Structures are given as C-alpha cells and as structure tokens.
Amino acid sequence: MEFLFIYLLKGSIGISLIVLFYKVLIEDLTFFSLGRITVLTLLVAAVVLPLLSFDFQFLGTSTLIPLNSSLTWLEGQANGVIPVEDSSTFDWKIIPFIIFLIGVLYRLLQLFSGILSTLLLIASSKKVVVGKMTLVINSQFIPASFFNYIMLPEYSERDEEINQILIHESVHVQQGHTWDVLFLQLIKAVFWFNPAIYLLEKQLREIHEFQADRAVTTNYSTIAYSRLLVKQLSKDCGLQFMNNFNQFQTKKRIMMMNKTKSKSNQKMRFFLGLPLLVLMVGLFSCDLAMSQTDLMGVWKGTEFQFEQTEGPDMTAMIEGGRALHEGGRLILNEDGNFEIFAGQGDMNGSGTWRFNEGQGMLILTMNGDEETKYSIVSLSDEELVTKHEVEFESPMGKLAGIITLTYIR
Known part of the structure; x- marks a missing residue:
C-alpha cells in the first residue's frame, strides 16, 4: 500500500x-x-x-546466503510455543x-457508461459516408467526433x-x-x-x-x-x-x-x-541512490515473512523467529556498530555494519563472523524492508527459503 x-x-x-x-x-x-x-x-x-x-528496487540480485549467528532464532525453537497474533487492531x-x-471506480464507471451510451446512440443512428468520413446523424447529438465517427444533429x-x-x-x-x-x-x-x-x-x-x-x-x-x-x-x-x-x-x-x-x-x-x-x-527512478546515512537509526521490527522453498514443516521455528523480530529493534549506529534486540527486549546480537551502494545491500557482520547480506527492497524515512535467501541444516533436514523483514523508525 x-x-x-x-x-x-x-x-x-x-x-x-x-x-x-x-x-x-x-x-x-x-x-x-x-x-x-x-x-x-x-x-x-x-x-x-x-x-x-x-x-x-527489485533488480538487485540476491545471493544464497547461509544463515549464521545473526539468525539464532532458528536454533532451539522446535519445542517453542507458537505465539498467537492479535488481529483485532484496525489498520x-x-x-x-x-x-x-x-x-x-466512480471515475471509471462514469467513463465507461459514457462510452457505452455513445456507442448505443451511434448504433441506432443514421450513417452517411462522405468521402473517407462516416457521419452519424442523430438529433440528440451536437457536432462532435468519436474515433472515426463524426456526429451531427443534421446534415x-x-x-x-x-x-x-x-x-x-x-x-x-x-x-x-x-x-x-x-x-x-x-x-x-x-x-x-x-x-x-x-x-x-x-x-x-x-x-x-x-x-x-x-x-x-x-x-x-x-x-x-x-x-x-x-x-x-x-x-x-x-x-x-x-x-x-x-x-x-x-x-x-x-x-x-x-x-x-x-x-x-x-x-x-x-x-x-x-x-x-x-x-x-x-x-x-533513482530510489536506489541511497547512502549509509539513510540507514542510520533505530528500526523497530513490524513484519516477518518466510517463504519456504525447501525442507520439512518447521512452523514452530518460523514463529519463533517472528516473535524475536516483531517488536524487536535493529540499531544501526553512526560509528558502524549495530545491536539487535528481540521483541522481549533481550540482546540478540551485535557487531559491525556497512552499506554496499552498488549492490543495494545492508551487510551485517556478527562479532567478526561471516557476513550476512540483506537486499534492500525499499527504504523511506519511515520504513525499511529487506529480503534475503537462506538455507539451514537442521536435525529434521535442510530448510531453505526467503525471509522478508519490515521495520519502521
């Protein structure tokens, strides 16, 4: 929207x-x-x-990024309780x-009804061919043109x-x-x-x-x-x-x-x-011409989406990730450090961050470990949306899919 x-x-x-x-x-x-x-x-x-x-904003290519410690929500969630979302809040x-x-809809109805009434009048009116012109004669017309027809009250x-x-x-x-x-x-x-x-x-x-x-x-x-x-x-x-x-x-x-x-x-x-x-x-047409400064600040997690492409049903694990993200905070500091807090207020990770302008990627490095790259789908003063592909080996088998995270300032 x-x-x-x-x-x-x-x-x-x-x-x-x-x-x-x-x-x-x-x-x-x-x-x-x-x-x-x-x-x-x-x-x-x-x-x-x-x-x-x-x-x-969608032209950037996404690389399949293995999940690392920045996505610890996938570990130990198999027996967790699936939270029930509050759907009573009116948007x-x-x-x-x-x-x-x-x-x-009103404008379109007005337009199409006008076109239809004109076509019906043309169909029921006398037609006279003069050279290459088709004249439509009807006393209800004033002089006008409609595509290849010239409408006249008389001729x-x-x-x-x-x-x-x-x-x-x-x-x-x-x-x-x-x-x-x-x-x-x-x-x-x-x-x-x-x-x-x-x-x-x-x-x-x-x-x-x-x-x-x-x-x-x-x-x-x-x-x-x-x-x-x-x-x-x-x-x-x-x-x-x-x-x-x-x-x-x-x-x-x-x-x-x-x-x-x-x-x-x-x-x-x-x-x-x-x-x-x-x-x-x-x-x-230059929405990707953003800078690292545009990303700085405190972002609150509002929406978590996981589109599974491979693996067994792991609903509890996915809902555990949702519980950590929604209501949580991503803090991108000016000095290049970041902190992630879960929805319950607990620290969920920290490290360094940077923005790759050429690729439109937010890159988080958790305590010197492997980087995690997030394609920026959209960025405004009030909202940040990221997307990345993931794969994860679990005792139940390989889990793969696409995660979309939405934040507001």
Missing part, C-alpha cells in the same frame, strides 16, 4: 510540473502539433517513471486507500456551416484525438484527487481545438468561423471524453486563430522539456 501512495505522490508531482511547463513556456505558441506531442510524451513519463522506480491506513479506490451538403464543422471534426478524426482524450481520462481516474490533472486535461483539449480550428480558417474567414463558434456555444452534450465542436474556451480559440504565427526560433522552448524529463527521471 505504501508503494501505491508513493507512486501517486510522484505521479502527481510530475503532472503538476507538466502543467507548469505548458503554462509558462508553450501556451502562447502556435506550434500545436509539437505542443501535443510534448505534453503527451511528458505525461507518459510522469505516470510510467514512478512505476519503474519501484521495479528498480487506519486502509481508510485513505478505500477513499482512493472509491474515487477510481446538408450545401450548408456552409456544416462544411466548416466537418473540416473541424475531420481533423480530430485524422489526428486520433479521441485516443488522447481516452488515455487522459484513464490517467484522471487514477489521479482524480489531484487538481493538476484537470488543468492538464484542459490544456490538451485546447491544443486539439487549436489544431482543428486552424484547418477551418485556411478555407474560411476567421470572422465567419468565429460567428459559428459563438452560435454553437450554448450547446452541450455532456460527453466529456469526446471532442465536441463547442469545446470550452471559445474566446481563447478565437484569439488564437487571429494570433500571428510564432517564429521558428521559438521552437527552442520545447527543448526545455528535455531538462524536465531528466528531472523526472532523477526524482522518480
């Missing part, structure tokens, strides 16, 4: 940076195709890079997750206003703008709590409309087309995942179509998206 919240935080930061980049650097430029490509590329980076950062962290999940071949609308909507179809919108709607379903995603949606829709408006004004006067936009302004079909002809920001669209084209040297602004992309890579 923590990984999810970290992902949402990183993704939200990335989306906010894209909104800021667009607003400050490229909003006033007339390079609409380049702006669309830049925004979509940065958006993909913002939602994918945080996932890769989680994956990178309050589940509440934000439930709220988040409700928001995601007359000699109507100049209809012809302007067809040119506009045909650009949405040719450019595949519906794919952009649906992709953004899926992202919005995940980041529904972040106001920046709604601003980004507005910015991308603006770019779509600017692209389509330009195609119309190359064939018709801006005055005539502006009148048509104002005339269509009051109509709304409510299907926000479609490219509607009367899209919001009509005043801004009219201003943009009358704007002088940006000079070619202003394209240099788009190259500033590269430093932003590098920044996101550094912020979101």
Whole structure:
C-alpha cells in the first residue's frame, strides 16, 4: 500500500510540473502539433517513471546466503510455543486507500457508461459516408467526433456551416484525438484527487481545438468561423471524453486563430522539456541512490515473512523467529556498530555494519563472523524492508527459503 501512495505522490508531482511547463513556456505558441506531442510524451513519463522506480528496487540480485549467528532464532525453537497474533487492531491506513479506490471506480464507471451510451446512440443512428468520413446523424447529438465517427444533429451538403464543422471534426478524426482524450481520462481516474490533472486535461483539449480550428480558417474567414463558434456555444452534450465542436474556451480559440504565427526560433522552448524529463527521471527512478546515512537509526521490527522453498514443516521455528523480530529493534549506529534486540527486549546480537551502494545491500557482520547480506527492497524515512535467501541444516533436514523483514523508525 505504501508503494501505491508513493507512486501517486510522484505521479502527481510530475503532472503538476507538466502543467507548469505548458503554462509558462508553450501556451502562447502556435506550434500545436509539437505542443501535443510534448505534453503527451511528458505525461507518459510522469505516470510510467514512478512505476519503474519501484521495479528498480527489485533488480538487485540476491545471493544464497547461509544463515549464521545473526539468525539464532532458528536454533532451539522446535519445542517453542507458537505465539498467537492479535488481529483485532484496525489498520487506519486502509481508510485513505478505500477513499482512493472509491474515487477510481466512480471515475471509471462514469467513463465507461459514457462510452457505452455513445456507442448505443451511434448504433441506432443514421450513417452517411462522405468521402473517407462516416457521419452519424442523430438529433440528440451536437457536432462532435468519436474515433472515426463524426456526429451531427443534421446534415446538408450545401450548408456552409456544416462544411466548416466537418473540416473541424475531420481533423480530430485524422489526428486520433479521441485516443488522447481516452488515455487522459484513464490517467484522471487514477489521479482524480489531484487538481493538476484537470488543468492538464484542459490544456490538451485546447491544443486539439487549436489544431482543428486552424484547418477551418485556411478555407474560411476567421470572422465567419468565429460567428459559428459563438452560435454553437450554448450547446452541450455532456460527453466529456469526446471532442465536441463547442469545446470550452471559445474566446481563447478565437484569439488564437487571429494570433500571428510564432517564429521558428521559438521552437527552442520545447527543448526545455528535455531538462524536465531528466528531472523526472532523477526524482522518480533513482530510489536506489541511497547512502549509509539513510540507514542510520533505530528500526523497530513490524513484519516477518518466510517463504519456504525447501525442507520439512518447521512452523514452530518460523514463529519463533517472528516473535524475536516483531517488536524487536535493529540499531544501526553512526560509528558502524549495530545491536539487535528481540521483541522481549533481550540482546540478540551485535557487531559491525556497512552499506554496499552498488549492490543495494545492508551487510551485517556478527562479532567478526561471516557476513550476512540483506537486499534492500525499499527504504523511506519511515520504513525499511529487506529480503534475503537462506538455507539451514537442521536435525529434521535442510530448510531453505526467503525471509522478508519490515521495520519502521
């Protein structure tokens, strides 16, 4: 669950940076195709890079490490009493997750119900093929496009206003703008709590409309087309995942179509998206760039997991290890020494420790004996998770598996 919240935080930061980049650097430029490509590329980076950062934490290879004296919990536990875990404590962290999940499901239901209702209307409507375009005629529609369909309330071949609308909507179809919108709607379903995603949606829709408006004004006067936009302004079909002809920001669209084209040297602004992309890579995909200082402190054992891969059933021994770890303490001192205390407060070991940055390994040496290496699965200010493979010879046979230890500061 923590990984999810970290992902949402990183993704939200990335989306906010894209909104800021667009607003400050490229909003006033007339390079609409380049702006669309830049925004979509940065958006993909913002939602994918945080996932890769989680994956990178698992890329370190684990070596099969024999258990030594630092894991003395395996010795003499065969006749121990298996502790009963208290399951009555409510985990309050589940509440934000439930709220988040409700928001995601609501957004997805809203999206898919809109798509379904549109498809049903298309199926029951009259269709007219004009050149390479498929027009869907239904009095319930306002001018809009959906994938390869152009939806109209009515159609007359000699109507100049209809012809302007067809040119506009045909650009949405040719450019595949519906794919952009649906992709953004899926992202919005995940980041529904972040106001920046709604601003980004507005910015991308603006770019779509600017692209389509330009195609119309190359064939018709801006005055005539502006009148048509104002005339269509009051109509709304409510299907926000479609490219509607009367899209919001009509005043801004009219201003943009009358704007002088940006000079070619202003394209240099788009190259500033590269430093932003590098920044996101550094912020979101370098979680293993930790130092020994990050590990220093007192860590309290909270969760013990043992995934057995070989050997007889040794539940009592495993539960004995759980009892020693959960509630125990791992103290990593600045001078390179460490101490381990069991859950009951008894000393369970001491020695020296170090951090191998290249391998992402916490290495404990117990009183000068053989080293024990722990792969760091994740590390934050509040939580440390380690994992290592083990094998142990016992009177009942060989025991092998993977131990995952979770600590909090």
